[in-house]
Amino acid sequence: MSYDVVVIGGGHAGVEAAMASSRLGASVALVTHAISGIGKMPCNPAIGGLGKGQLVREIDVLGGWMGRAIDATGIQFRILNKRKGPAVQSPRAQADKDKYQKYMEDLITSTSGITVIEADVVELTVEKSQFKAVVLDNGDIVTSSAAILCSGTFLGGLMHTGAVKSDGGREGAPASLSLSGSLKDIGFELFRLKTGTPPRLLATSIDYDKIEAQPGDQPPQPFSFLTGDFNPKQIDCYITRSNDQTQEIISSNIETSPLFSGIINGQGPRYCPSIEDKVVRFPDRSSHNVFLEPEGIDSEEVYVNGLSTSLSSEVQQKFIRSVPGLEDAQISRYGYAVEYDSIPSWQVADNLETNLVSGLFCAGQILGTSGYEEAAAQGLVAGVNAVKKLNNEAPLILKRDEAYIGVLIDDLVTKEISEPYRMFTSRAEHRLSLRCDNAETRLYSIANDLQLHNSEDLALLNERAELPGKIINYIEKNNYSDSVMLKQPNVTIESLGLAEEIKMAIEPKLHPRSIIDSFYQAENDIKYRGYIDRQRRQLVKQQHLDFLELPENLNYMTLEALSFEAREKLQKVKPATLGQASRLDGVRQSDLAVLSVIISRAKKADLE
Amino acid sequence: MSSFDTNDTIVAVATPAGVGGIAVVRVSGLRALEIVSRLTGVEWKRETESHKAKLQKLYSESEAIIDEALVLPMLGTSSYTGEDTIEFFCHGGNVVAENVVSACVSFGARPATAGEFTRRAFLNGKLSLDQSEAVVDLIHAETSLAASAALGQLRGGTKKEILQIEQPLLSLLSELEGGLEFLEEEHPEMPRNQLAEKISAALKKINDLLLLAETGKSVRDGVNVVLVGAPNCGKSSLFNALLSDDRAIVDSSAGTTRDVISEAIIIDGLKFILHDTAGVRATNEGVEQKGIKRTHKTVADADIVLLLKSQDTEPVEVNTSSPTIVVGTKNDIASVECEIKTSSLEKSGIKKLKSEMLLVARRDDVEKMLRMGLFLNERHRHKLQSSQASLSDLKTQILDNKIGDDIVATLLASTLTELGEISGRVYTETLLEDVFSKFCVGK
Numbered sequence A: 001m002s003y004d005v006v007v008i009g010g011g012h013a014g015v016e017a018a019m020a021s022s023r024l025g026a027s028v029a030l031v032t033h034a035i036s037g038i039g040k041m042p043c044n045p046a047i048g049g050l051g052k053g054q055l056v057r058e059i060d061v062l063g064g065w066m067g068r069a070i071d072a073t074g075i076q077f078r079i080l081n082k083r084k085g086p087a088v089q090s091p092r093a094q095a096d097k098d099k100y101q102k103y104m105e106d107l108i109t110s111t112s113g114i115t116v117i118e119a120d121v122v123e124l125t126v127e128k129s130q131f132k133a134v135v136l137d138n139g140d141i142v143t144s145s146a147a148i149l150c151s152g153t154f155l156g157g158l159m160h161t162g163a164v165k166s167d168g169g170r171e172g173a174p175a176s177l178s179l180s181g182s183l184k185d186i187g188f189e190l191f192r193l194k195t196g197t198p199p200r201l202l203a204t205s206i207d208y209d210k211i212e213a214q215p216g217d218q219p220p221q222p223f224s225f226l227t228g229d230f231n232p233k234q235i236d237c238y239i240t241r242s243n244d245q246t247q248e249i250i251s252s253n254i255e256t257s258p259l260f261s262g263i264i265n266g267q268g269p270r271y272c273p274s275i276e277d278k279v280v281r282f283p284d285r286s287s288h289n290v291f292l293e294p295e296g297i298d299s300e301e302v303y304v305n306g307l308s309t310s311l312s313s314e315v316q317q318k319f320i321r322s323v324p325g326l327e328d329a330q331i332s333r334y335g336y337a338v339e340y341d342s343i344p345s346w347q348v349a350d351n352l353e354t355n356l357v358s359g360l361f362c363a364g365q366i367l368g369t370s371g372y373e374e375a376a377a378q379g380l381v382a383g384v385n386a387v388k389k390l391n392n393e394a395p396l397i398l399k400r401d402e403a404y405i406g407v408l409i410d411d412l413v414t415k416e417i418s419e420p421y422r423m424f425t426s427r428a429e430h431r432l433s434l435r436c437d438n439a440e441t442r443l444y445s446i447a448n449d450l451q452l453h454n455s456e457d458l459a460l461l462n463e464r465a466e467l468p469g470k471i472i473n474y475i476e477k478n479n480y481s482d483s484v485m486l487k488q489p490n491v492t493i494e495s496l497g498l499a500e501e502i503k504m505a506i507e508p509k510l511h512p513r514s515i516i517d518s519f520y521q522a523e524n525d526i527k528y529r530g531y532i533d534r535q536r537r538q539l540v541k542q543q544h545l546d547f548l549e550l551p552e553n554l555n556y557m558t559l560e561a562l563s564f565e566a567r568e569k570l571q572k573v574k575p576a577t578l579g580q581a582s583r584l585d586g587v588r589q590s591d592l593a594v595l596s597v598i599i600s601r602a603k604k605a606d607l608e
Numbered sequence B: 001m002s003s004f005d006t007n008d009t010i011v012a013v014a015t016p017a018g019v020g021g022i023a024v025v026r027v028s029g030l031r032a033l034e035i036v037s038r039l040t041g042v043e044w045k046r047e048t049e050s051h052k053a054k055l056q057k058l059y060s061e062s063e064a065i066i067d068e069a070l071v072l073p074m075l076g077t078s079s080y081t082g083e084d085t086i087e088f089f090c091h092g093g094n095v096v097a098e099n100v101v102s103a104c105v106s107f108g109a110r111p112a113t114a115g116e117f118t119r120r121a122f123l124n125g126k127l128s129l130d131q132s133e134a135v136v137d138l139i140h141a142e143t144s145l146a147a148s149a150a151l152g153q154l155r156g157g158t159k160k161e162i163l164q165i166e167q168p169l170l171s172l173l174s175e176l177e178g179g180l181e182f183l184e185e186e187h188p189e190m191p192r193n194q195l196a197e198k199i200s201a202a203l204k205k206i207n208d209l210l211l212l213a214e215t216g217k218s219v220r221d222g223v224n225v226v227l228v229g230a231p232n233c234g235k236s237s238l239f240n241a242l243l244s245d246d247r248a249i250v251d252s253s254a255g256t257t258r259d260v261i262s263e264a265i266i267i268d269g270l271k272f273i274l275h276d277t278a279g280v281r282a283t284n285e286g287v288e289q290k291g292i293k294r295t296h297k298t299v300a301d302a303d304i305v306l307l308l309k310s311q312d313t314e315p316v317e318v319n320t321s322s323p324t325i326v327v328g329t330k331n332d333i334a335s336v337e338c339e340i341k342t343s344s345l346e347k348s349g350i351k352k353l354k355s356e357m358l359l360v361a362r363r364d365d366v367e368k369m370l371r372m373g374l375f376l377n378e379r380h381r382h383k384l385q386s387s388q389a390s391l392s393d394l395k396t397q398i399l400d401n402k403i404g405d406d407i408v409a410t411l412l413a414s415t416l417t418e419l420g421e422i423s424g425r426v427y428t429e430t431l432l433e434d435v436f437s438k439f440c441v442g443k
């Protein structure tokens, strides 16, 4: 069996990776444990959210599938943080978890260039630092020119509920126990991370009369620019709160927690803490929000957002019932934590290829991130870059001022990540220009180069991407004073009575909702312009560093002028530019000075 | 060659040219240890030799004896530059020192450029930018006040004050940023007045510093005092009386002083630069007219204007925004209606005038400035002013409810960048070029 690209793992990263490689003409094998596990959501039945919604919008524009999938299978759509400013607003949707999974499964199995193989990859074959093949548990060997490792939480996966431990990548799925050893043999450094999930409750056992309903937005806003008429059936989520009693039950049983008894070694995400974490870290705050999220339109099960836990099943049963509305709740599945091996991400370059093995790419949770959206974004980039590498073409590298995806990957490559990495808007220094509303305009020319979308979809994308610019032009030409007015908060194109006039003049061939979206983007562009310019001017000072490329095969260990810490760090990470080097922990100003000299020398040598 | 080049080992004479019996030569960089070994003909070891001075014969490349000098190695990061540094205390002044420099160069060092030692100290994190600037100030200090002020800044006074502005803004920023990562249901926007209050607090501190920046300028550059008044009202005489030295020409025919004459005096540690000017009156004489024009220009640059009046001349008016002290002259002949009455002839009222000048120059603030270890310069003042402008603009926009926390956070971050340039927490190559170009070689 031989393919251009083999993708290991059919999670959120693997799906996008396989689709992207295949769209670019590669023959793809997707090796994963179970076809029925493709695109599965092991935790929260939701897509998007603060910082993550931006990622999904970008994935959609570039030609990925996450946005289209959630639009087709979502059961509640909301825009979060409407009051805090457009730059930090994000769409979020509850998914019908099974339908979402099925959508992705059908997508993969109906794509002719992708062959799905149900198996466990036990070994990678590498010759002279070049990737060669994967070995499956049944002994089969699949050879390929490139591989993308998207194994998620499965490598050395160990699940915990109280003192009970079992091997597994997630509930109901076996761990992958051999591959870690193979990676270590090749020379990769691995480290242990941990994540957790809350219990699921039977929907019929919840007393909804006691708690507050949280409806979706009306009208709902889809993620994808390709989605036309949008009228999903939406259902309510509910919000309740933990209390003193919850606090008391947890703190008096804290010793049954594998997290605090020292059984779990893996580092968990600080920003997504388990309830026992919250109780220990914020002893004075006895009440925490609990969101009850249905896992599907017809699902029996409800996800208890906010009460992630790995306490013993008896304790889980007890503290759940202390929460208003959950007095008689029945747990259908217990919460648990999972520990797994991941590859510290400094071991990959900014095309997501490993420094150690040519042709081996990584994406998703295996690189230390957490979240479906983060995984999907990397999957898309790795899928594209694997094929670019085979075709000897320049890789897709998004810059920090172009996309959250650029921020994500640059962070992965340059930062020492010591806990699961989640996207935040504050990670993006260009946040004001990296908004959800302008994703099309920011990325359409890159999408046109990439050609992941078919030509019909690209035409639609271009129309949508260019419309806000046309709107602004029109207003500035015909009603200049209105463009000044639009800088004021709460003044909109609609409130100035300009909408009809503009539509008549420009005649956009777009869905009415896309036109409204474009108005909104044009308004934000006008309102933010001054601030963005100001910020650009400041950032330019630092940015020139990003254009200074460091020689590729520099042996940092021999550069005695560098501090020892920097030498080690640079040798490990091999940053592509001086800007990346400047963002590494442990690299000091004086080290940058030395590096800038090296660059200028290299340039001089080039000229001579 | 980039002045960023910290790969080389640099050498220079560190003491001023042509003074004193001992000249100090300083070598800094990776090869300092190797160079001292070759220069002395004995092996110097990192483990045993640091911070112990030894008397050693120094040899040139051709093995001729240059000098017998005290050699002080400071190895590792605990030197001024933060890298291996050797200092040679040479006899016999500059010729010998220059020979030592040449020998070092022949053993692989390169002559340092101006300010390069201090620049390395900055790049190696030994000094902040404002501390590096204090080094220049210290070199150029003309009064002991200026020297103490520079020392205070070198000890980190300014850095500390800036930090006190930055710190609350930084925690405000992280609070805002944190809030942005939460749902508004759980973490609503910070109340606008609370936000504005925190910004006001920072603004107040910046204001205080800006006042002291004025004082810093007086201490560093001196206070410009301009004497104006009608011809023959006694300007030149008072100028001389203040200097207690016959400097300007005194003549009873009106219009003798045609050019501006300047002299500096030090009162209570503070430097005052007195400018004697041509009298202010209508005249046809070309030279004198030029003098009068010069007077107006000098008045425009004045920190303090002394407006002189005597009974035997017509009073004149000056158009100035600078603080003005009205001084009555020739009090021995006839008294003028004003607070300060002087007689240059009898040397009376001069002391009172001097204390008034100290008062107007805010001499009291100098103590405050010294206590705080502040010695702000034009660059600091400029950064403080633009931070002040952007913060008050931000405050207005917040109170007008014009912007969301996403923009507030961005604007706050950019102000912090600006403030960070004072201590050099944030810097660019041009900024460094600017700061270090004011240095002399050897520092």
Ligand SMILES: Cc1cc2nc3c(=O)[nH]c(=O)nc-3n(C[C@H](O)[C@H](O)[C@H](O)COP(=O)(O)OP(=O)(O)OC[C@H]3O[C@@H](n4cnc5c(N)ncnc54)[C@H](O)[C@@H]3O)c2cc1C
Pocket (backbone or CB within 6 Å): A008, A009, A010, A011, A012, A013, A014, A031, A032, A033, A034, A037, A038, A040, A041, A042, A043, A044, A119, A120, A121, A122, A150, A151, A152, A153, A154, A155, A169, A170, A173, A176, A179, A195, A196, A197, A272, A336, A337, A338, A363, A364, A365, A366, A369, A370, A371, A372, A375
């Ligand atoms: C218990 C739990 C709690 C979580 N909690 C959160 C949370 O609170 N917040 C959050 O943002 N995210 C959470 N996540 C993470 C989220 O599920 C992942 O970030 C996301 O699914 C990662 O996508 P991925 O594609 O990298 O890997 P996964 O979705 O894990 O997919 C990996 C796929 O690879 C396959 N596979 C693995 N190894 C092999 C092999 N050797 N051979 C063949 N196939 C293989 C698996 O079968 C699986 O299909 C949690 C995950 C789990 C399991």
Ligand SMILES: Nc1nc2c(ncn2[C@@H]2O[C@H](COP(=O)(O)OP(=O)(O)O)[C@@H](O)[C@H]2O)c(=O)[nH]1
Pocket (backbone or CB within 6 Å): B229, B230, B231, B232, B233, B234, B235, B236, B237, B238, B249, B250, B251, B252, B254, B255, B256, B257, B279, B329, B330, B331, B332, B333, B342, B343, B344, B345, B346
């Ligand atoms: N009696 C007396 N004569 C003075 C005094 N100051 C200046 N004069 C005289 O006034 C005349 C003009 O003085 P001068 O200082 O040249 O005035 P200017 O033109 O303002 O500079 C000279 O003849 C001085 O001797 C003073 O304090 N007492």
Ligand SMILES: [Mg+2]
Pocket (backbone or CB within 6 Å): B235, B236, B249, B256, B257, B277
């Ligand atoms: Mg005169």
